[in-house]
Amino acid sequence: MVSAARGSASAETASARVLMKEPTLPLLVRGFLFASTQATEPECFNRLLLATEKAYGPVVMRVRKDDLLFLNNIDTNTLHGVFRATSDGGFNIQPEAWNGKYPYQVKVELLGDVVSLVDAKGILNRFGLGRNKPLFGSRLADVLGCFLSSPRQLDSSSTSQGATSNSLILKHIESIRARRAKVDIEPEIPLVEATTFWDFPAQSYGLTSKGDNRYPGVTPAGIIYNLVWRYTDPGDLVVDPMCGSGTTIDVCREEKRRVIGYDISPVRKDIIQNDARSIPLDDNSADMVFIDSPYGDNIRYNDHPDNIGNISSESDEFYDELEKVMKESHRILKEGKVLGWLIGDQWVKHKFTPVGLKIYTSLCNYFEPLDIICVARRSQSSNTPVWYTRARRHNFYLRGFKYLIIVRKTTRRAFSESPRNIKWAQYERSL
Ligand SMILES: C[S@@+](CC[C@H](N)C(=O)[O-])C[C@H]1O[C@@H](n2cnc3c(N)ncnc32)[C@H](O)[C@@H]1O
Numbered sequence: 001m002v003s004a005a006r007g008s009a010s011a012e013t014a015s016a017r018v019l020m021k022e023p024t025l026p027l028l029v030r031g032f033l034f035a036s037t038q039a040t041e042p043e044c045f046n047r048l049l050l051a052t053e054k055a056y057g058p059v060v061m062r063v064r065k066d067d068l069l070f071l072n073n074i075d076t077n078t079l080h081g082v083f084r085a086t087s088d089g090g091f092n093i094q095p096e097a098w099n100g101k102y103p104y105q106v107k108v109e110l111l112g113d114v115v116s117l118v119d120a121k122g123i124l125n126r127f128g129l130g131r132n133k134p135l136f137g138s139r140l141a142d143v144l145g146c147f148l149s150s151p152r153q154l155d156s157s158s159t160s161q162g163a164t165s166n167s168l169i170l171k172h173i174e175s176i177r178a179r180r181a182k183v184d185i186e187p188e189i190p191l192v193e194a195t196t197f198w199d200f201p202a203q204s205y206g207l208t209s210k211g212d213n214r215y216p217g218v219t220p221a222g223i224i225y226n227l228v229w230r231y232t233d234p235g236d237l238v239v240d241p242m243c244g245s246g247t248t249i250d251v252c253r254e255e256k257r258r259v260i261g262y263d264i265s266p267v268r269k270d271i272i273q274n275d276a277r278s279i280p281l282d283d284n285s286a287d288m289v290f291i292d293s294p295y296g297d298n299i300r301y302n303d304h305p306d307n308i309g310n311i312s313s314e315s316d317e318f319y320d321e322l323e324k325v326m327k328e329s330h331r332i333l334k335e336g337k338v339l340g341w342l343i344g345d346q347w348v349k350h351k352f353t354p355v356g357l358k359i360y361t362s363l364c365n366y367f368e369p370l371d372i373i374c375v376a377r378r379s380q381s382s383n384t385p386v387w388y389t390r391a392r393r394h395n396f397y398l399r400g401f402k403y404l405i406i407v408r409k410t411t412r413r414a415f416s417e418s419p420r421n422i423k424w425a426q427y428e429r430s431l
Helices: 009-021 041-047 055-059 120-129 135-146 154-179 221-231 246-254 315-332 355-363 385-393
Strands: 002-004 033-036 051-052 068-073 078-085 103-118 237-241 258-263 286-292 333-343 346-347 351-353 368-378 401-408
Touching: 033 041, 033 051, 033 135, 041 051, 041 068, 041 120, 041 351, 051 055, 055 221, 055 258, 068 103, 068 120, 068 135, 068 385, 078 120, 078 154, 103 120, 103 154, 135 154, 154 385, 221 246, 221 286, 221 401, 246 258, 286 315, 315 355, 333 355, 355 368, 355 401
Parallel strands: 033 068, 237 258, 237 286, 286 333
Antiparallel strands: 002 103, 051 103, 068 078, 078 103, 333 401, 346 351, 368 401
């Protein structure tokens, strides 16, 4: 270990009772890992700012003032600490830092002097410490313990500074061990998906529910989380014109986006009653639109006469009405911004209807296609042994996936029709 210096009366009674009922526990102190290289490290210390790019944005946005942070220089395999967050994690706190390359940032101070541990990899492995795995409780206290220098390790020149760090770190270890606070962070913060196949084990993620998993046709929250983190920044406005039980609203609030959710038949106070074919927003005002529309008339959402979910996907009317929703979404989106549309096909009574492909085709009349994600369908009523047997016996397939169609509003029609000249990297195959 090296230690180096661097820098009304009854109403009142009632409210008092309410206050007494809910004693406020101290907030949990969590530990987070940041990374740097030789090139980026000096700016961390000079600015007292730790930062990262979008891939770890969800982690940074969960950092709170007073959390403890560690910095792993991956070039030198060193772990620097201990930092204390002096701000919440934020977006572009210092936009000019690292020339804008690492906009997810936290302001920090050092607990005493910087302590730099060698063999960072070994320490990270030993404690299961990862960029998206926050530490808390005894595990955090154990990691902090690595930053304590024994009296013999404090050489004469750094004794008083090392001793200051030691006493500050010890104070934190003691208070973390003694602290009784509710765990308020997930053990692993989901990173965005890297492939075009998404399979979420549950409808929600994290410590709070998103939407209502009893709502018919509720959207897996992971889909919205991924779109939000791929295509928007904190503070951006996300709109869901058919938001059902409000999954989009809950995800966006947790990820610090502004959000407006509409539905023809709202089930929550924060959902605005509106027909998606006419959205009361200005042109070019939204940073992202997400829609999980009806896939036909297979689910009875409500009895509202304008519910598009009462129209069969075997009829042209269904696509005509959804095309009006596409036009509106296009109008309210800002140039260059993204729409994600979740849709599934239909097979009923010996007839297959490729709803997803039809919706894709219509979307391409207005938007530039960016990608299609195949999302595994899990919690459906047909996900039972009886239906599996029926599908085999009567020679049909149960719907195993939905399409998440991702398109972008662009007026410059960048999607050229002529084939591009691509140089593929060819790899030798070893037989
Ligand atoms: C698949 S559900 C959406 C599920 C939602 N994303 C969630 O997680 O709970 C489709 C929704 O479209 C709504 N809907 C149908 N027709 C509509 C219309 N014309 N305007 C607005 N919403 C409509 C339905 O009421 C239903 O809530």
